[in-house]
Structure formats: C-alpha cells, structure tokens
Amino acid sequence: xxxxxxxxxxxxxxxxxxxxxxxxxxxxxxxxxxxxxxxxxxxxxxxxxxxxxxxxxxxxxxxxxxxxxxxxxxxxxxxxxxxxxxxxxxxxxxxxxxxxxxxxxxxxxxxxxxxxxxxxxxxxxxxxxxxxxxxxxxxxxxxxxxxxxxxxxxxxxxxxxxx
Numbered sequence: 001x002x003x004x005x006x007x008x009x010x011x012x013x014x015x016x017x018x019x020x021x022x023x024x025x026x027x028x029x030x031x032x033x034x035x036x037x038x039x040x041x042x043x044x045x046x047x048x049x050x051x052x053x054x055x056x057x058x059x060x061x062x063x064x065x066x067x068x069x070x071x072x073x074x075x076x077x078x079x080x081x082x083x084x085x086x087x088x089x090x091x092x093x094x095x096x097x098x099x100x101x102x103x104x105x106x107x108x109x110x111x112x113x114x115x116x117x118x119x120x121x122x123x124x125x126x127x128x129x130x131x132x133x134x135x136x137x138x139x140x141x142x143x144x145x146x147x148x149x150x151x152x153x154x155x156x157x158x159x160x161x162x163x
Contacts, residue, residue, distance in 0.1 A: 003137055003141065006128065006134075007134055007137055007138050007141070009072045009074070010082070010121065010124075010128075010138055011138050011141050011142060011145070012068070012072065013065055013068055013069055013072065013074070013078070013079060013082045013120075014082060014086060014116075014117050014120060014138070014142055015142075015145065016061075016064055016065050016068040017061045017064075017065045017082050017083045017086035017087070017116075017120070018061075018086055018090070018116060018146075019153075020057070020060040020061040020063075020064040020065065020083075021054070021056070021057025021058070021060050021061055021087075022057075022153070023060065023064075024056050024057055024059075024060035025054075025056070025057065026157055028056060031056075032054075032055070032056040033054055033056055034054055034055045034056065035047075035049075035050075035051045035053065035054055035055075036049055036053045036054055036055055036057075036058065036091070037049045037050070037053065039051070042098075044099065044101075046098040046099065046101060047098055048095065048098070049091055049094040049095055049098065050094055050097075050098055050104040051104060052094075052104045052105055053090070053091060053094050057087075058087050061083040061086065061087050062080065062083045062084065062087070064083075065079040065080070065082050065083035065086075066078075066079030066080050066083065067079065069082070078124065078127075081120060081123050081124055082120040082123075082124070083120075084120075084123075085116075085119040085120030085121075085122070085123045085124075086116045086117070086119070086120050087116075088115075088119060089114075089115030089116035089117070089118070089119040089120070090115070090116045092115045092119075093108065093111050093112055093115050093116065096108075096111060097111065110143070112146075113139070113142055113143045113146055114139060114143075117138065117139045117142040117143070118135065118139050121135045121138060121139070122135070
C-alpha cells in the first residue's frame with residue numbers, strides 16, 4: 001500500500017474543506033453566522049444539525065476548496081465535489097450526534113471523520129480511478145491527521161475544543 005502524490009493532494013483538499021468553516025468562524029466571528037437548520041428541532045427535541053453548522057461554513061468550504069484544488073493542479077470541479085461531499089458528510093455526522101443527544105462540537109471518534117472524508121472520495125472514485133485501498137488509506141490518514149492536528153488547531157484558536 002503506497003501513499004502517493006494523488007492521495008496526498010486529495011488529503012490536503014479534504015483538510016481545506018474541513019478547516020474552511022472553522023477559519024471562517026475565526027475570521028468573521030458572529031457575522032453571517034446563520035444556522036443551517038434555522039434552529040429547527042425534530043420531535044426528539046434536538047436540533048436537526050445544531051448551531052455550529054452554518055451557511056457561512058458551507059460557503060467557506062465551497063469557495064476555498066475549489067481554489068485550493070486549482071492551486072494543486074486539479075480541475076475546479078474536483079474542489080467543489082470534495083467540499084460538497086465533506087459538508088454533506090459533516091452534516092450527516094452532526095445529525096447522528098444530535099439524535100444521540102451529544103452536545104454541539106462534542107467528540108465522536110470515527111463518526112466525526114469517516115463520513116466527511118469517505119463521501120467525497122466515493123464521489124470522485126471513478127473520475128480518479130481510486131481503488132478501495134487508496135480511499136481507505138486517505139481516510140485513515142485523515143483520521144490520524146485530525147487527531148494529531150486537533151490540539152495544534154485548538155492552540156491557534158481554530159478549534160473550540162481539542163480532541
């Protein structure tokens with residue numbers, strides 16, 4: 001199992017997609033901080049996604065990831081697909097965590113990382129002829145990177161909590 005340039009560049013794009021909403025929060029504070037679910041609660045009394053999932057975060061990921069893709073010599077559509085897949089995966093994780101009544105920004109190992117890294121790769125699988133071995137390698141690298149970088153991001157104020 002090798003981890004080549006393609007895998008590394010896709011990992012970087014996944015990182016950009018997932019850090020963009022946090023960076024937007026840090027840079028913009030409360031400006032344009034509209035909850036994606038509008039505060040809507042399901043019959044279980046919990047929010048659909050929670051207040052930390054904002055339109056601003058989605059927009060930041062959808063703008064910055066394609067830009068990073070172009071800088072890494074990918075087509076802009078690759079950045080859009082990674083951003084969209086990562087955001088849908090992140091929303092799925094938040095939805096599941098709210099059903100289990102976990103607080104916003106709480107840690108759920110693997111649930112926090114797998115959907116937001118695997119879904120974009122599945123969407124790009126045919127275009128880049130990604131094998132399951134490559135995708136699993138990227139997902140594992142994403143999990144490890146998130147765990148290792150989490151404390152650093154917390155120190156720089158880019159995370160609300162260290163994991």
